Amino acid sequence: MxxxxxxxxxxxxxxxxxxxxxxxxxxxxxxxxxxxxxxxxxxxxxxxxxxxxxxxxxxxxxxxxxxxxxxxxxxxLAGKEAEAIQAAWVKHDVPQCGYCQSGQVMSAIALLKEIRKPTDRDIDLAMNGNLCRCATYVRIRAAIHDAARTLEG
The missing domain is CATH 3.10.20.30 (Beta-grasp domain)
Incomplete structure (x- = not known):
């Protein structure tokens, strides 16, 4: 059809x-x-x-x-959230194997569009269900906080 x-x-x-x-x-x-x-x-x-x-x-x-x-x-990907996330991902050396990264990035961008200054809890809730076999969760959280600071100016 x-x-x-x-x-x-x-x-x-x-x-x-x-x-x-x-x-x-x-x-x-x-x-x-x-x-x-x-x-x-x-x-x-x-x-x-x-x-x-x-x-x-x-x-x-x-x-x-x-x-x-x-x-x-x-x-x-476009816009200031995407640019901030991409830069923070590189700065914090988030990707390892890279397989999960498109899903991680898409979820992180959606979070920052909704909550400009997310707490750890906000990040954990928004990223819940995005699995990373390389276990870079600590770096992902740090990168999202960094991107949020960048967006604050």
Whole structure:
């Protein structure tokens, strides 16, 4: 069945089954491979994208449920939050294997758009469900605090 979805500001028509997860539409139909497959059951966060600015696990969202929502992937990062997070990620040497990073970054950006000066608890709650096999959680939290300070000016 044909579905029309807006991804990174562009409308796309894709011919897939209604229950096809958004993740596979992004990767297989649109060639946007920055969003990763991790678990397939919305538990690891590797597939995190934004739907109308809110973090969403794309592995468990059927394309038929997207409707008119606007999807943003890691490929379309823009804005001061994205710049601050990217700089802090490098400064704090967050990535190791890198597999989880697109999901981590997408969740962190959504947090900073909502809460400009997050506490440790805010960060823990927002990042809960984003797993990192390399266990860089302490560096991720420090990088988010650093990005928040950068955004304060």
């Amino acid at each position: 044909a579905h029309t979805i807006t991804v990174n500001g562009t409308r796309h028509s894709v011919d897939v089954d209604d229950d096809t997860p958004l993740l596979w539409v992004l990767r297989d139909n649109l060639g946007l491979t920055g969003t990763k497959f991790g678990c397939g059951v919305a538990q690891c966060g590797a597939c995190t994208v934004h739907m109308d600015g809110q973090p969403l696990r794309s592995c468990s969202m059927p394309v038929s449920a997207i409707g008119e929502a606007k999807i943003t992937t890691i490929e379309a």
